[in-house]
Amino acid sequence: MNYRHAFHAGNFADVVKHAILVRLLEYLKRKPAPFRVIDTHAGRGRYDLAGPEAERSPEWRDGIGRLLAATLPPDADALLAPYLGAVRTENAGDALTAYPGSPLIARHLLRPQDRLSALELHPEEAAALRALFAGDIQVRASAVDGWQALPAFVPPKEKRGLILVDPPFEEKGEFERLAGGLARAHRRFPSGLYALWYPIKDPDAVAAFTAALAATGIPRMLRIELTIRAPSTPARLHGTGMVVVNPPFTLEAELASLLPALAAILADAGRGRWHLDWIRGEV
Numbered sequence: 001m002n003y004r005h006a007f008h009a010g011n012f013a014d015v016v017k018h019a020i021l022v023r024l025l026e027y028l029k030r031k032p033a034p035f036r037v038i039d040t041h042a043g044r045g046r047y048d049l050a051g052p053e054a055e056r057s058p059e060w061r062d063g064i065g066r067l068l069a070a071t072l073p074p075d076a077d078a079l080l081a082p083y084l085g086a087v088r089t090e091n092a093g094d095a096l097t098a099y100p101g102s103p104l105i106a107r108h109l110l111r112p113q114d115r116l117s118a119l120e121l122h123p124e125e126a127a128a129l130r131a132l133f134a135g136d137i138q139v140r141a142s143a144v145d146g147w148q149a150l151p152a153f154v155p156p157k158e159k160r161g162l163i164l165v166d167p168p169f170e171e172k173g174e175f176e177r178l179a180g181g182l183a184r185a186h187r188r189f190p191s192g193l194y195a196l197w198y199p200i201k202d203p204d205a206v207a208a209f210t211a212a213l214a215a216t217g218i219p220r221m222l223r224i225e226l227t228i229r230a231p232s233t234p235a236r237l238h239g240t241g242m243v244v245v246n247p248p249f250t251l252e253a254e255l256a257s258l259l260p261a262l263a264a265i266l267a268d269a270g271r272g273r274w275h276l277d278w279i280r281g282e283v
């Protein structure tokens, strides 16, 4: 387990992932019934943008840095407000020195009746995550294998839940684990809202992943992709993907406003592309 998200926190992929996460949470909040967020690969929760990792690899400057400096179209601005509000709350004054990861963004959006289970296996990251949420009765941070938790923690007792699966993709086989993990979890909790992140780097791997998802037979899987530059050799991350299972009916229209704005801001000049389609729709 060599992956450290501190090198990448706040980059273009985090921005797109967290913008989608926030739209899903805002939808869940439309009903008063409590829900649970299960973040299977949570990271440390809060990243120091002035720390040595972010200094060596300042990817955030072309991600959240660009977004905060941009003038957004009004509809995208409104959709991003809860996300950018969470980022600003973590930063006193105008300087951007900290970036909230997915569990901390989710925590900012929870209501008193909602809960968060945040899982992280790397010992140092897990310790930081636990310290971040120490004493918070709405959050349980655990040093648990997210792949085991993916089926084991569902269904949540609230029977409403968002499961974010955001693995590091540092080892071979993680696309297969992601598709297999979804299939097992979905059998136990078919009404769950699942958000699965994946890297766009190797087109064959993405195509095989999409085929594996389609073969599960799970209905209502929306695929969201945004690329910021042309593919290159050797392969380098050039885009970010998310599959949302059981997406809110509002999501497609929201993304049709958001993704063009994000592509224009985050991509190399004129290179931004985005794409929304159904791997499987209603059956």
Ligand SMILES: C[S@@+](CC[C@H](N)C(=O)[O-])C[C@H]1O[C@@H](n2cnc3c(N)ncnc32)[C@H](O)[C@@H]1O
Binding pocket: 001, 003, 004, 005, 014, 017, 040, 041, 042, 043, 044, 045, 100, 101, 102, 103, 119, 120, 121, 122, 125, 144, 145, 146, 147, 166, 167, 168
């Ligand atoms: C991409 S990062 C997560 C970023 C976080 N979701 C966010 O958006 O802020 C992936 C994390 O998964 C952790 N990890 C790796 N293998 C894991 C496993 N089997 N179970 C839980 N966490 C794991 C890594 O240590 C890393 O912190």
